[in-house]
Amino acid sequence: MSSSGGLALHTKMLIGFVVGVAAGLLVNAFAADAGWVDVVTTYITDPIGQIFLRLLFMLVIPLVFTALVLGVVEIGEPHSLGRIGFKTLLWIVAVTAVAVTLGLVLVNLLQPGAGLDEAARAALMAQAGERGGEIAAQREGVSGIQVLLNLVPRNPVAAAASGDLIAVMVFALFVGIAATVVRTDGTRTFVGACQGMYDICLALIGWVIRLAPYAVAALLFTVTARLGVDVLLQLARFVGTVLLALGIHFFVVFPLLLWVFGRMSPLAFFRGAQPAILTSFSTSSSSATLPTTLKVSEEALGVPRSVARFVCTLGATANMNGTALFEGITVLFLAQFYGVDLTIAQQVMILALCIFGSVGAAGVPGGSLPVIAMILAMFGIPPEGIGLILGVDRLLDMCRTTVNVTGDMAGAVVIGRSEIAGGHAEAPPATPDRV
Template identity: 75%
Template structure:
């Protein structure tokens, strides 16, 4: 993800920081001086909450087309293993395995450090009742559903009904099946369909850009509502959340990836980080996998010694589909807000969060806040008030920079591992031809 500038030239993340500060300071002042005033409750109910709700509704509006188009294009990008040979299959395995490890680390970190605990349960329940009627309805509707039924519900009877009811995992399964079938077929009609899906994806990115431009105002409104009710306690929870995310990203980036490089890539982690440094610094400064891609390709080939055909495929695909850091962040965010609002998620539900975050990382939108629609829908699926996203947006700039580094590091590490497993004499021409036929998604 990257930052855009508004019409006045100020970067979006600066505007969001200003909104965060204004909303937080105004909310704290209201909590301290006029907490019991009737007009304050009216201001929250009729001004601040509707502004935040409008922002969230705009995000929900984009969930289904974004997830469907991103997953279809992500699968098509990976391509048919029969056409791409070993590299396509190895890349798919790397993406799924490493992303699963990243999300699992995030879930373990949240359960271990409990960053969302500490809010008075009575206050948390009042927030839950006041701000998320729909989430409460969904939570009660999910009670009593057996594990077998959850498994069966992955396959939708009616994908349109699943989309209308917000059953995100069923929509994801349908999109994956569509993508696989589109990859298997090489007909003019299929290529036209994929081109149309690409258009839907591009439109979603544009709309998300417009919606996220409203984020500074939504952040101010949402933070005012929460801090006016909770006071300074919310800032303590927020600091613990940031610490948990950074710690989990650090474990994945500094421990898991080096181990994978050492075992499967036969490369010294120190040599990897030394060679990858230009791309990692670019990723940290831009917060954009797409903007870093030219540097990533150059560094992977020249500094890390990966064959050009492997680097071009794995890194280009990874810029849109291999989002280890983003998936980890999504998992932590969902569980943190569940803890914050006093909602208990069992191991089965956390396993479902794991799957949703893995799939949500494939084709994640490369724009500011591109993962927010997926996070918001996952929150609603588990009865967690999506208004809590306002908390996250206020500190998202630093976390965005950190998780982009993890995303790029995972792409380059995957290139090294896959490159080491490939025969040196394999020609580029066959793969180039397959890529020309397969790469219809965003690159």
């Protein structure tokens, strides 16, 4: 993605990262106790960051609701594809759950966000304001039965207004199922309106992300002016954890699934899928890679055309293994970074939110940011921590998009193979190496 100013957006974000970190380190080294630093952070850098975060919060509810409704409708719309739709849904949920669980385990083992000085952490929490503490207090002492009951909102509008994301997701799933069953002109109009709202959200996210370089500089200046070089060490550990988790999912989980369920040699798969893998890495967009994904799946991987078109098209917006993994690690890392203790039950809830939230993450660069911001707020973790992540997000976005697209192709292979084995589709004349 490039901007009208000539520089690519990710280049501007990198510049914002460098400017914010460099200025913050200089202030931390030479003027940490100066009165003007508080003035700058209180009246300039913090408001800039807060406006950016509020814009993200503004988009998350309509984005997630419309994306989930459209995803359910698209899965179950044509009766002839009902069987493939069920298999696709099963693949998305199962493989995404594996990805998020992998991230959860690694974060708890490696503790990338732990080790920050307690005084510095207390200062960060104080600076983040009282909102996070209020939200956290509201969630203390909630029993498992209450969590289960809260999945179904009494009032979906109130749930949306209070930021209860998982209740909104459950309501969206019900609406999507009903819209699939009730085939009337009115429901078709409603689905069309959802599509229009989803397209509007994508456009707005694109505009908001253009402000990210300035938000990155402002948020990182605020943090590094107080923490100094410590924050960079924590950030490096975060990047390492994300890349390790993505690498395990890409080089271990996918090959095992292809070998066991797809009956295909992983080497043959990666050799055939190479054009789409490279395209996804360079564009950071599942949607932009879709034409290449379809071509590769049909011609190089031997997936029946009907299966490839359905699975890959739906996967470009709904099958986000890498995004879900990244969201889970980011939330847990920032919880460790800010010293917010999360119980196992809360971590499992985050896992579920990331599974469904990844469906609502737009298949464009930065599309997962609104979902991450909302999950952070739900668990009393200061959303300002997104500023840390944005500075290094370009590389991570490229890597997780590669995992997303590879997951689409692997799913197409597995589902296509099951259709051929069941006699519902014909094998292509020339198939790649299979075992």
